[in-house]
Amino acid sequence: MSNAAPQQNPVPLDAAAVLAWYDRHARTLPWRVGPADRARGITADPYRVWLSEIMLQQTTVAAVGRYYARFLHLWPTVADLAASPLEAVLVEWAGLGYYARARNLHACAKAVVERFGGRFPTSSAELLTLPGIGPYTAAAIAAITGDERVAVVDGNVDRVVARYLALEVPARDAKDLVRGTVQAVVPERAGDFAQALMDLGATICAPRNASCMLCPIQPGCRGTKLDPLLYPVKPEKADRPTRYGHAFVMRDTDGDVYLQTRAEKGLLAQMTETPVSDWTPDKRAVVHPVASDWRYDGQVVHVFTHFRLELDVWSAVVADPAELKAGWWADPRELDAEALPSVFRKVLAAAGLQ
DNA sequence: GATGCGTGGAG
DNA sequence: TCTCCAAGCAT
Known part of the structure:
Protein backbone atom coordinates (compact mmCIF):
# COMPACT_ATOMS: atom_id res chain seq x y z
CA MET A 1 0.00 0.00 0.00
CA TYR A 231 -11.06 -8.39 -5.22
CA PRO A 232 -10.10 -10.26 -3.22
CA VAL A 233 -6.53 -10.20 -4.50
CA LYS A 234 -5.51 -13.79 -5.05
CA PRO A 235 -2.44 -15.23 -3.35
CA GLU A 236 0.00 -16.92 -5.69
CA LYS A 237 -1.14 -20.42 -6.46
CA ALA A 238 1.23 -23.30 -5.92
CA ASP A 239 1.59 -25.66 -8.85
CA ARG A 240 0.12 -29.13 -8.53
CA PRO A 241 2.61 -31.90 -9.29
CA THR A 242 1.62 -35.30 -10.64
CA ARG A 243 2.33 -38.53 -8.79
CA TYR A 244 2.16 -42.02 -10.22
CA GLY A 245 1.31 -45.40 -8.76
CA HIS A 246 -0.43 -48.74 -9.17
CA ALA A 247 -3.64 -50.04 -7.58
CA PHE A 248 -4.50 -53.70 -7.18
CA VAL A 249 -8.01 -55.13 -7.24
CA MET A 250 -7.91 -58.71 -6.01
CA ARG A 251 -10.89 -61.03 -5.94
CA ASP A 252 -11.15 -64.49 -4.44
CA THR A 253 -12.90 -67.37 -6.17
CA ASP A 254 -16.20 -66.27 -4.58
CA GLY A 255 -15.85 -62.88 -6.25
CA ASP A 256 -15.21 -60.96 -3.05
CA VAL A 257 -12.75 -58.07 -3.29
CA TYR A 258 -9.80 -57.50 -0.98
CA LEU A 259 -9.83 -54.26 1.05
CA GLN A 260 -7.73 -52.89 3.86
CA THR A 261 -7.45 -49.88 6.18
CA ARG A 262 -5.12 -47.00 5.38
CA ALA A 263 -2.50 -45.64 7.74
CA GLU A 264 -3.51 -43.85 10.91
CA LYS A 265 -2.21 -40.49 9.74
CA GLY A 266 -1.81 -38.63 6.50
CA LEU A 267 -3.83 -38.56 3.30
CA LEU A 268 -7.18 -40.40 3.57
CA ALA A 269 -6.09 -41.61 7.01
CA GLN A 270 -7.97 -44.57 8.46
CA MET A 271 -10.16 -44.88 5.39
CA THR A 272 -10.57 -48.06 3.34
CA GLU A 273 -8.49 -48.81 0.24
CA THR A 274 -7.49 -51.43 -2.24
CA PRO A 275 -3.78 -52.29 -1.97
CA VAL A 276 -1.62 -49.72 -3.75
CA SER A 277 2.01 -49.04 -4.51
CA ASP A 278 3.78 -45.96 -3.23
CA TRP A 279 2.77 -42.80 -5.08
CA THR A 280 5.94 -41.37 -6.57
CA PRO A 281 6.94 -38.35 -8.68
CA ASP A 282 8.15 -40.70 -11.43
CA LYS A 283 6.50 -43.68 -13.11
CA ARG A 284 7.78 -46.96 -11.79
CA ALA A 285 7.43 -50.54 -12.99
CA VAL A 286 4.60 -52.46 -11.42
CA VAL A 287 5.33 -54.94 -8.62
CA HIS A 288 2.21 -57.04 -8.09
CA PRO A 289 1.47 -57.88 -4.44
CA VAL A 290 0.93 -61.59 -5.10
CA ALA A 291 1.72 -63.89 -7.98
CA SER A 292 -1.26 -64.25 -10.26
CA ASP A 293 -2.48 -63.68 -13.79
CA TRP A 294 -2.87 -59.88 -13.67
CA ARG A 295 -5.03 -57.93 -16.08
CA TYR A 296 -4.43 -54.27 -16.84
CA ASP A 297 -7.65 -52.24 -16.39
CA GLY A 298 -6.40 -48.85 -17.51
CA GLN A 299 -5.66 -45.66 -15.71
CA VAL A 300 -7.48 -43.67 -13.09
CA VAL A 301 -6.79 -39.96 -12.64
CA HIS A 302 -7.71 -38.23 -9.42
CA VAL A 303 -6.97 -34.71 -8.26
CA PHE A 304 -6.22 -34.04 -4.62
CA THR A 305 -5.69 -30.64 -3.04
CA HIS A 306 -1.94 -30.56 -3.52
CA PHE A 307 -1.17 -33.14 -6.17
CA ARG A 308 -2.64 -34.97 -9.11
CA LEU A 309 -2.58 -38.77 -9.07
CA GLU A 310 -2.39 -41.23 -11.95
CA LEU A 311 -3.00 -44.81 -10.93
CA ASP A 312 -2.57 -47.84 -13.18
CA VAL A 313 -5.25 -50.31 -12.17
CA TRP A 314 -4.55 -54.04 -12.13
CA SER A 315 -6.94 -56.85 -11.29
CA ALA A 316 -6.59 -60.56 -10.67
CA VAL A 317 -8.35 -63.53 -9.19
CA VAL A 318 -6.36 -64.79 -6.24
CA ALA A 319 -6.68 -68.54 -5.84
CA ASP A 320 -5.20 -68.80 -2.36
CA PRO A 321 -6.26 -65.70 -0.43
CA ALA A 322 -4.88 -67.03 2.85
CA GLU A 323 -1.66 -65.10 2.38
CA LEU A 324 -3.59 -61.81 2.54
CA LYS A 325 -4.23 -61.24 6.21
CA ALA A 326 -4.12 -57.53 6.96
CA GLY A 327 -7.47 -56.69 5.38
CA TRP A 328 -10.78 -58.35 4.60
CA TRP A 329 -12.84 -59.65 1.71
CA ALA A 330 -15.92 -57.64 0.78
CA ASP A 331 -18.95 -58.43 -1.35
CA PRO A 332 -18.78 -56.04 -4.33
CA ARG A 333 -22.53 -55.49 -4.02
CA GLU A 334 -22.05 -54.06 -0.54
CA LEU A 335 -19.30 -51.53 -1.12
CA ASP A 336 -21.55 -48.72 0.12
CA ALA A 337 -20.94 -50.15 3.58
CA GLU A 338 -17.21 -49.49 3.22
CA ALA A 339 -15.36 -46.27 4.03
CA LEU A 340 -14.07 -45.87 0.49
CA PRO A 341 -12.83 -42.45 -0.61
CA SER A 342 -13.72 -41.41 -4.13
CA VAL A 343 -10.34 -42.29 -5.62
CA PHE A 344 -10.80 -45.94 -4.61
CA ARG A 345 -14.34 -46.02 -5.96
CA LYS A 346 -12.80 -44.97 -9.26
CA VAL A 347 -10.24 -47.77 -8.97
CA LEU A 348 -12.94 -50.36 -8.32
CA ALA A 349 -15.03 -49.01 -11.18
CA ALA A 350 -12.06 -49.30 -13.53
CA ALA A 351 -11.78 -52.97 -12.57
CA GLY A 352 -15.42 -53.50 -13.41
CA LEU A 353 -16.84 -53.33 -9.89
CA GLN A 354 -19.61 -50.94 -8.81
C1' DG B 1 3.08 -18.98 9.21
C1' DA B 2 3.25 -22.31 5.61
C1' DT B 3 1.68 -26.63 4.51
C1' DG B 4 -1.32 -30.76 4.32
C1' DC B 5 -5.72 -32.15 3.74
C1' DG B 6 -10.87 -34.09 -0.89
C1' DT B 7 -14.30 -33.61 -3.79
C1' DG B 8 -17.62 -32.51 -7.46
C1' DG B 9 -19.68 -28.58 -9.79
C1' DA B 10 -19.57 -24.24 -12.35
C1' DG B 11 -18.00 -21.47 -16.01
C1' DT C 1 -10.69 -29.84 -21.27
C1' DC C 2 -9.09 -26.94 -17.73
C1' DT C 3 -9.20 -23.70 -13.99
C1' DC C 4 -11.11 -22.28 -9.97
C1' DC C 5 -13.17 -23.04 -6.21
C1' DA C 6 -16.71 -24.00 -1.15
C1' DA C 7 -19.66 -21.94 5.36
C1' DG C 8 -11.38 -24.05 7.63
C1' DC C 9 -8.66 -26.70 10.88
C1' DA C 10 -4.47 -28.81 12.69
C1' DT C 11 0.21 -28.84 12.99
Whole structure:
Protein backbone atom coordinates (compact mmCIF):
# COMPACT_ATOMS: atom_id res chain seq x y z
CA MET A 1 0.00 0.00 0.00
CA SER A 2 3.04 2.27 0.18
CA ASN A 3 2.44 3.67 -3.30
CA ALA A 4 -1.35 3.88 -2.96
CA ALA A 5 -3.08 7.17 -2.56
CA PRO A 6 -4.18 7.88 0.99
CA GLN A 7 -7.71 6.71 1.56
CA GLN A 8 -10.36 8.14 3.78
CA ASN A 9 -11.58 5.96 6.58
CA PRO A 10 -14.01 3.43 5.17
CA VAL A 11 -17.75 3.74 5.73
CA PRO A 12 -18.70 1.19 8.42
CA LEU A 13 -20.69 -1.81 7.20
CA ASP A 14 -24.41 -1.06 7.38
CA ALA A 15 -25.59 -3.95 9.57
CA ALA A 16 -29.20 -2.78 9.57
CA ALA A 17 -29.30 -2.80 5.78
CA VAL A 18 -27.77 -6.27 5.74
CA LEU A 19 -30.40 -7.57 8.17
CA ALA A 20 -33.22 -5.94 6.22
CA TRP A 21 -31.95 -7.65 3.07
CA TYR A 22 -31.72 -10.98 4.93
CA ASP A 23 -35.30 -10.69 6.18
CA ARG A 24 -36.43 -10.54 2.56
CA HIS A 25 -33.96 -12.92 0.92
CA ALA A 26 -32.78 -15.50 3.47
CA ARG A 27 -32.23 -18.85 1.83
CA THR A 28 -34.01 -21.87 3.23
CA LEU A 29 -31.52 -24.51 4.30
CA PRO A 30 -32.18 -27.77 6.14
CA TRP A 31 -30.17 -26.76 9.19
CA ARG A 32 -31.27 -23.15 9.27
CA VAL A 33 -33.79 -21.56 11.64
CA GLY A 34 -34.90 -18.42 9.85
CA PRO A 35 -36.23 -15.16 11.25
CA ALA A 36 -39.81 -16.35 10.75
CA ASP A 37 -39.14 -19.57 12.70
CA ARG A 38 -37.46 -17.57 15.43
CA ALA A 39 -40.57 -15.39 15.75
CA ARG A 40 -42.56 -18.56 16.44
CA GLY A 41 -40.20 -19.54 19.24
CA ILE A 42 -38.17 -22.10 17.32
CA THR A 43 -34.49 -22.00 18.26
CA ALA A 44 -31.48 -23.45 16.52
CA ASP A 45 -30.28 -26.83 17.81
CA PRO A 46 -26.55 -26.49 18.55
CA TYR A 47 -25.96 -30.11 17.54
CA ARG A 48 -27.49 -29.57 14.12
CA VAL A 49 -25.75 -26.26 13.62
CA TRP A 50 -22.42 -27.82 14.57
CA LEU A 51 -22.95 -30.83 12.30
CA SER A 52 -23.83 -28.62 9.35
CA GLU A 53 -20.93 -26.24 9.96
CA ILE A 54 -18.36 -29.05 10.06
CA MET A 55 -19.74 -30.54 6.85
CA LEU A 56 -19.78 -27.13 5.15
CA GLN A 57 -16.09 -26.46 5.78
CA GLN A 58 -14.61 -26.02 2.29
CA THR A 59 -17.60 -27.88 0.91
CA THR A 60 -20.59 -26.73 -1.14
CA VAL A 61 -24.14 -26.68 0.18
CA ALA A 62 -25.17 -29.03 -2.64
CA ALA A 63 -22.58 -31.64 -1.66
CA VAL A 64 -23.52 -31.50 2.03
CA GLY A 65 -27.28 -31.97 1.60
CA ARG A 66 -27.75 -35.70 1.63
CA TYR A 67 -24.85 -36.33 4.03
CA TYR A 68 -26.46 -34.03 6.57
CA ALA A 69 -29.82 -35.76 6.30
CA ARG A 70 -28.21 -39.18 6.58
CA PHE A 71 -26.17 -38.29 9.67
CA LEU A 72 -29.17 -36.77 11.40
CA HIS A 73 -31.19 -39.89 10.62
CA LEU A 74 -28.53 -42.24 11.98
CA TRP A 75 -27.47 -40.07 14.92
CA PRO A 76 -30.25 -37.69 16.03
CA THR A 77 -28.31 -36.40 19.04
CA VAL A 78 -24.70 -35.77 19.93
CA ALA A 79 -24.90 -38.64 22.43
CA ASP A 80 -25.93 -41.01 19.64
CA LEU A 81 -22.98 -39.91 17.55
CA ALA A 82 -20.57 -40.21 20.49
CA ALA A 83 -21.76 -43.77 21.14
CA SER A 84 -21.16 -44.85 17.55
CA PRO A 85 -17.92 -46.53 16.50
CA LEU A 86 -15.63 -44.23 14.53
CA GLU A 87 -15.63 -46.74 11.68
CA ALA A 88 -19.36 -46.23 11.12
CA VAL A 89 -18.87 -42.47 10.97
CA LEU A 90 -16.11 -42.86 8.38
CA VAL A 91 -18.35 -45.08 6.24
CA GLU A 92 -21.02 -42.37 6.17
CA TRP A 93 -18.50 -39.56 5.57
CA ALA A 94 -16.88 -41.39 2.65
CA GLY A 95 -16.99 -39.26 -0.48
CA LEU A 96 -17.32 -35.94 1.31
CA GLY A 97 -13.57 -35.36 1.61
CA TYR A 98 -11.26 -33.84 4.21
CA TYR A 99 -11.56 -36.91 6.38
CA ALA A 100 -9.92 -35.35 9.42
CA ARG A 101 -13.25 -33.60 9.80
CA ALA A 102 -14.97 -36.94 10.36
CA ARG A 103 -12.40 -38.09 12.90
CA ASN A 104 -12.64 -34.77 14.72
CA LEU A 105 -16.42 -34.83 14.50
CA HIS A 106 -16.49 -38.08 16.40
CA ALA A 107 -13.85 -36.91 18.88
CA CYS A 108 -15.83 -33.72 19.43
CA ALA A 109 -19.07 -35.60 20.07
CA LYS A 110 -17.32 -37.70 22.68
CA ALA A 111 -15.79 -34.60 24.27
CA VAL A 112 -19.19 -32.89 24.47
CA VAL A 113 -20.60 -35.93 26.25
CA GLU A 114 -17.64 -36.34 28.58
CA ARG A 115 -16.85 -32.70 29.35
CA PHE A 116 -20.26 -31.05 29.00
CA GLY A 117 -22.69 -33.84 29.87
CA GLY A 118 -23.97 -34.06 26.31
CA ARG A 119 -25.01 -30.40 26.11
CA PHE A 120 -23.16 -28.37 23.52
CA PRO A 121 -21.45 -25.31 24.97
CA THR A 122 -22.67 -22.12 23.36
CA SER A 123 -19.83 -19.69 24.09
CA SER A 124 -17.29 -19.28 21.34
CA ALA A 125 -14.47 -19.58 23.89
CA GLU A 126 -15.62 -23.00 25.06
CA LEU A 127 -16.44 -24.17 21.55
CA LEU A 128 -12.91 -23.28 20.48
CA THR A 129 -11.51 -25.89 22.88
CA LEU A 130 -13.26 -28.74 21.05
CA PRO A 131 -11.65 -30.84 18.29
CA GLY A 132 -12.35 -29.70 14.75
CA ILE A 133 -13.79 -26.37 15.88
CA GLY A 134 -11.65 -23.38 14.90
CA PRO A 135 -12.25 -19.63 14.92
CA TYR A 136 -14.86 -19.64 12.18
CA THR A 137 -16.92 -22.57 13.44
CA ALA A 138 -16.81 -21.46 17.08
CA ALA A 139 -18.05 -18.02 16.16
CA ALA A 140 -20.71 -19.36 13.81
CA ILE A 141 -22.20 -21.74 16.37
CA ALA A 142 -22.09 -19.14 19.15
CA ALA A 143 -23.75 -16.51 16.99
CA ILE A 144 -26.36 -18.73 15.38
CA THR A 145 -27.42 -20.56 18.55
CA GLY A 146 -27.05 -17.82 21.14
CA ASP A 147 -26.61 -14.49 19.34
CA GLU A 148 -23.14 -14.04 20.84
CA ARG A 149 -21.88 -10.83 19.28
CA VAL A 150 -18.85 -12.25 17.54
CA ALA A 151 -17.62 -11.68 14.01
CA VAL A 152 -18.18 -14.76 11.85
CA VAL A 153 -15.63 -14.70 9.07
CA ASP A 154 -15.63 -17.39 6.41
CA GLY A 155 -14.54 -17.28 2.80
CA ASN A 156 -17.71 -15.46 1.79
CA VAL A 157 -17.22 -12.74 4.37
CA ASP A 158 -13.56 -12.44 3.41
CA ARG A 159 -14.65 -11.70 -0.13
CA VAL A 160 -17.43 -9.27 0.83
CA VAL A 161 -15.12 -7.28 3.09
CA ALA A 162 -12.18 -7.42 0.68
CA ARG A 163 -14.39 -5.86 -1.97
CA TYR A 164 -16.00 -3.42 0.43
CA LEU A 165 -12.60 -2.11 1.47
CA ALA A 166 -10.93 -2.70 -1.91
CA LEU A 167 -8.23 -4.59 -0.02
CA GLU A 168 -5.00 -4.74 -1.98
CA VAL A 169 -3.62 -7.73 -0.07
CA PRO A 170 -4.98 -11.30 0.11
CA ALA A 171 -7.60 -11.68 2.83
CA ARG A 172 -5.48 -14.23 4.67
CA ASP A 173 -2.87 -11.50 5.14
CA ALA A 174 -5.43 -9.10 6.58
CA LYS A 175 -7.39 -11.35 8.93
CA ASP A 176 -7.39 -8.87 11.80
CA LEU A 177 -8.60 -6.05 9.58
CA VAL A 178 -11.41 -8.16 8.11
CA ARG A 179 -12.51 -9.48 11.49
CA GLY A 180 -12.32 -6.02 13.04
CA THR A 181 -14.37 -4.48 10.24
CA VAL A 182 -17.15 -6.99 10.88
CA GLN A 183 -16.81 -7.07 14.66
CA ALA A 184 -17.30 -3.30 14.83
CA VAL A 185 -20.88 -3.57 13.56
CA VAL A 186 -22.20 -6.93 14.84
CA PRO A 187 -25.79 -6.18 15.91
CA GLU A 188 -28.02 -7.76 18.52
CA ARG A 189 -29.26 -10.27 15.96
CA ALA A 190 -25.76 -11.66 15.67
CA GLY A 191 -26.83 -15.03 14.28
CA ASP A 192 -28.97 -13.60 11.52
CA PHE A 193 -26.27 -11.07 10.72
CA ALA A 194 -23.64 -13.80 10.39
CA GLN A 195 -25.82 -15.87 8.07
CA ALA A 196 -26.82 -12.74 6.17
CA LEU A 197 -23.23 -11.79 5.37
CA MET A 198 -22.48 -15.34 4.25
CA ASP A 199 -25.62 -15.45 2.09
CA LEU A 200 -24.68 -12.10 0.65
CA GLY A 201 -21.30 -13.49 -0.34
CA ALA A 202 -22.84 -16.67 -1.75
CA THR A 203 -25.43 -14.90 -3.90
CA ILE A 204 -24.96 -11.14 -4.47
CA CYS A 205 -21.21 -10.81 -3.96
CA ALA A 206 -20.27 -14.13 -5.57
CA PRO A 207 -16.75 -15.13 -6.62
CA ARG A 208 -17.21 -14.61 -10.37
CA ASN A 209 -20.19 -12.32 -10.37
CA ALA A 210 -21.08 -9.26 -8.32
CA SER A 211 -24.68 -8.04 -8.52
CA CYS A 212 -23.90 -4.69 -6.98
CA MET A 213 -27.24 -3.15 -7.93
CA LEU A 214 -28.95 -5.61 -5.58
CA CYS A 215 -26.47 -5.25 -2.74
CA PRO A 216 -27.57 -3.66 0.54
CA ILE A 217 -24.10 -2.34 1.33
CA GLN A 218 -23.28 -1.02 -2.12
CA PRO A 219 -23.41 2.66 -0.97
CA GLY A 220 -20.29 2.33 1.21
CA CYS A 221 -18.46 -0.15 -0.99
CA ARG A 222 -15.13 0.86 -2.52
CA GLY A 223 -14.90 -2.20 -4.74
CA THR A 224 -18.08 -1.42 -6.63
CA LYS A 225 -16.67 1.99 -7.63
CA LEU A 226 -13.64 0.32 -9.20
CA ASP A 227 -14.21 -3.27 -10.26
CA PRO A 228 -15.47 -5.65 -7.56
CA LEU A 229 -14.10 -8.64 -9.45
CA LEU A 230 -10.57 -7.36 -8.84
CA TYR A 231 -11.06 -8.39 -5.22
CA PRO A 232 -10.10 -10.26 -3.22
CA VAL A 233 -6.53 -10.20 -4.50
CA LYS A 234 -5.51 -13.79 -5.05
CA PRO A 235 -2.44 -15.23 -3.35
CA GLU A 236 0.00 -16.92 -5.69
CA LYS A 237 -1.14 -20.42 -6.46
CA ALA A 238 1.23 -23.30 -5.92
CA ASP A 239 1.59 -25.66 -8.85
CA ARG A 240 0.12 -29.13 -8.53
CA PRO A 241 2.61 -31.90 -9.29
CA THR A 242 1.62 -35.30 -10.64
CA ARG A 243 2.33 -38.53 -8.79
CA TYR A 244 2.16 -42.02 -10.22
CA GLY A 245 1.31 -45.40 -8.76
CA HIS A 246 -0.43 -48.74 -9.17
CA ALA A 247 -3.64 -50.04 -7.58
CA PHE A 248 -4.50 -53.70 -7.18
CA VAL A 249 -8.01 -55.13 -7.24
CA MET A 250 -7.91 -58.71 -6.01
CA ARG A 251 -10.89 -61.03 -5.94
CA ASP A 252 -11.15 -64.49 -4.44
CA THR A 253 -12.90 -67.37 -6.17
CA ASP A 254 -16.20 -66.27 -4.58
CA GLY A 255 -15.85 -62.88 -6.25
CA ASP A 256 -15.21 -60.96 -3.05
CA VAL A 257 -12.75 -58.07 -3.29
CA TYR A 258 -9.80 -57.50 -0.98
CA LEU A 259 -9.83 -54.26 1.05
CA GLN A 260 -7.73 -52.89 3.86
CA THR A 261 -7.45 -49.88 6.18
CA ARG A 262 -5.12 -47.00 5.38
CA ALA A 263 -2.50 -45.64 7.74
CA GLU A 264 -3.51 -43.85 10.91
CA LYS A 265 -2.21 -40.49 9.74
CA GLY A 266 -1.81 -38.63 6.50
CA LEU A 267 -3.83 -38.56 3.30
CA LEU A 268 -7.18 -40.40 3.57
CA ALA A 269 -6.09 -41.61 7.01
CA GLN A 270 -7.97 -44.57 8.46
CA MET A 271 -10.16 -44.88 5.39
CA THR A 272 -10.57 -48.06 3.34
CA GLU A 273 -8.49 -48.81 0.24
CA THR A 274 -7.49 -51.43 -2.24
CA PRO A 275 -3.78 -52.29 -1.97
CA VAL A 276 -1.62 -49.72 -3.75
CA SER A 277 2.01 -49.04 -4.51
CA ASP A 278 3.78 -45.96 -3.23
CA TRP A 279 2.77 -42.80 -5.08
CA THR A 280 5.94 -41.37 -6.57
CA PRO A 281 6.94 -38.35 -8.68
CA ASP A 282 8.15 -40.70 -11.43
CA LYS A 283 6.50 -43.68 -13.11
CA ARG A 284 7.78 -46.96 -11.79
CA ALA A 285 7.43 -50.54 -12.99
CA VAL A 286 4.60 -52.46 -11.42
CA VAL A 287 5.33 -54.94 -8.62
CA HIS A 288 2.21 -57.04 -8.09
CA PRO A 289 1.47 -57.88 -4.44
CA VAL A 290 0.93 -61.59 -5.10
CA ALA A 291 1.72 -63.89 -7.98
CA SER A 292 -1.26 -64.25 -10.26
CA ASP A 293 -2.48 -63.68 -13.79
CA TRP A 294 -2.87 -59.88 -13.67
CA ARG A 295 -5.03 -57.93 -16.08
CA TYR A 296 -4.43 -54.27 -16.84
CA ASP A 297 -7.65 -52.24 -16.39
CA GLY A 298 -6.40 -48.85 -17.51
CA GLN A 299 -5.66 -45.66 -15.71
CA VAL A 300 -7.48 -43.67 -13.09
CA VAL A 301 -6.79 -39.96 -12.64
CA HIS A 302 -7.71 -38.23 -9.42
CA VAL A 303 -6.97 -34.71 -8.26
CA PHE A 304 -6.22 -34.04 -4.62
CA THR A 305 -5.69 -30.64 -3.04
CA HIS A 306 -1.94 -30.56 -3.52
CA PHE A 307 -1.17 -33.14 -6.17
CA ARG A 308 -2.64 -34.97 -9.11
CA LEU A 309 -2.58 -38.77 -9.07
CA GLU A 310 -2.39 -41.23 -11.95
CA LEU A 311 -3.00 -44.81 -10.93
CA ASP A 312 -2.57 -47.84 -13.18
CA VAL A 313 -5.25 -50.31 -12.17
CA TRP A 314 -4.55 -54.04 -12.13
CA SER A 315 -6.94 -56.85 -11.29
CA ALA A 316 -6.59 -60.56 -10.67
CA VAL A 317 -8.35 -63.53 -9.19
CA VAL A 318 -6.36 -64.79 -6.24
CA ALA A 319 -6.68 -68.54 -5.84
CA ASP A 320 -5.20 -68.80 -2.36
CA PRO A 321 -6.26 -65.70 -0.43
CA ALA A 322 -4.88 -67.03 2.85
CA GLU A 323 -1.66 -65.10 2.38
CA LEU A 324 -3.59 -61.81 2.54
CA LYS A 325 -4.23 -61.24 6.21
CA ALA A 326 -4.12 -57.53 6.96
CA GLY A 327 -7.47 -56.69 5.38
CA TRP A 328 -10.78 -58.35 4.60
CA TRP A 329 -12.84 -59.65 1.71
CA ALA A 330 -15.92 -57.64 0.78
CA ASP A 331 -18.95 -58.43 -1.35
CA PRO A 332 -18.78 -56.04 -4.33
CA ARG A 333 -22.53 -55.49 -4.02
CA GLU A 334 -22.05 -54.06 -0.54
CA LEU A 335 -19.30 -51.53 -1.12
CA ASP A 336 -21.55 -48.72 0.12
CA ALA A 337 -20.94 -50.15 3.58
CA GLU A 338 -17.21 -49.49 3.22
CA ALA A 339 -15.36 -46.27 4.03
CA LEU A 340 -14.07 -45.87 0.49
CA PRO A 341 -12.83 -42.45 -0.61
CA SER A 342 -13.72 -41.41 -4.13
CA VAL A 343 -10.34 -42.29 -5.62
CA PHE A 344 -10.80 -45.94 -4.61
CA ARG A 345 -14.34 -46.02 -5.96
CA LYS A 346 -12.80 -44.97 -9.26
CA VAL A 347 -10.24 -47.77 -8.97
CA LEU A 348 -12.94 -50.36 -8.32
CA ALA A 349 -15.03 -49.01 -11.18
CA ALA A 350 -12.06 -49.30 -13.53
CA ALA A 351 -11.78 -52.97 -12.57
CA GLY A 352 -15.42 -53.50 -13.41
CA LEU A 353 -16.84 -53.33 -9.89
CA GLN A 354 -19.61 -50.94 -8.81
C1' DG B 1 3.08 -18.98 9.21
C1' DA B 2 3.25 -22.31 5.61
C1' DT B 3 1.68 -26.63 4.51
C1' DG B 4 -1.32 -30.76 4.32
C1' DC B 5 -5.72 -32.15 3.74
C1' DG B 6 -10.87 -34.09 -0.89
C1' DT B 7 -14.30 -33.61 -3.79
C1' DG B 8 -17.62 -32.51 -7.46
C1' DG B 9 -19.68 -28.58 -9.79
C1' DA B 10 -19.57 -24.24 -12.35
C1' DG B 11 -18.00 -21.47 -16.01
C1' DT C 1 -10.69 -29.84 -21.27
C1' DC C 2 -9.09 -26.94 -17.73
C1' DT C 3 -9.20 -23.70 -13.99
C1' DC C 4 -11.11 -22.28 -9.97
C1' DC C 5 -13.17 -23.04 -6.21
C1' DA C 6 -16.71 -24.00 -1.15
C1' DA C 7 -19.66 -21.94 5.36
C1' DG C 8 -11.38 -24.05 7.63
C1' DC C 9 -8.66 -26.70 10.88
C1' DA C 10 -4.47 -28.81 12.69
C1' DT C 11 0.21 -28.84 12.99
